[in-house]
Amino acid sequence: MSAQIEFVFRETVRIYDTDAQGIAHYASYYRFFTNAIEKLMTEKLGINYPISDNFWFVIVESHAVYKKPLKLGDEIDVVLSPKVLSKKVIRFDISIIRKGEKTTEGYVIQASIDPKTWKAIELPDDILNKIISL
Template identity: 65%
Template sequence: MTHEFVFEDTVRIYDTDAQGIAHYASYYRFFTNTIEKYMKDKAGIPYPNVNDQLWFVMVETHAVYKRPVRLGDELTIMISPQVVSKKVIRFDLKILIKGNVTTEGYVTQVAIDPKVWRSVEIPEDILKRIAEV
């Protein structure tokens, strides 16, 4: 099951280069802020550290930049979380300005036990909250 969640953000001075265009690393700030807001506000899950036995860590990211975003641009970030397996969540993301897609990408995260730094299964109640919000 997939669904979308929308987050609004603004391109800040620290996101940009001398020409006022967002640096590529800033897009991952936009992605991460959106994931964090989704997990906390919609799924009701502390993020990225759920508890002492469960953390979410990034294992893969990807972005395609279709047009630049600039200082002061008001961004709409759309996120569609997907449960890939009992250990893996993928967040598909789109960044838009006034309805026009500027960037598309995804972030894949694995659940780990931070004490041993090994992947673990995400508890069923947490999987349901991520996928059925």
């Protein structure tokens, strides 16, 4: 069960993303990842993210490989490829592209949980179908 297309989110490396040398700090990449996922879920799919009334999305695993540094002011494309791994888990494969060159690749795996019990629960079929039908 996986989506067929990629979602592209345009981002700019800001001053608060960088260290004293103007190089993006590793934690900023997760801001880029999360912002792109949020835009996909809310704007493209109409899903309340990361919190709805009946379930929350939580990150259960993440990984990033930094091939080239990002610098203050860089315009980047964060490219997402969502895949439904199960009725409870979604994986977002992610690439960051700057001027046509891949600078970063990684993934984020999210599970849906019941906010009252903090146990994994199945996502509603309509949400799964929206992600699968991208």
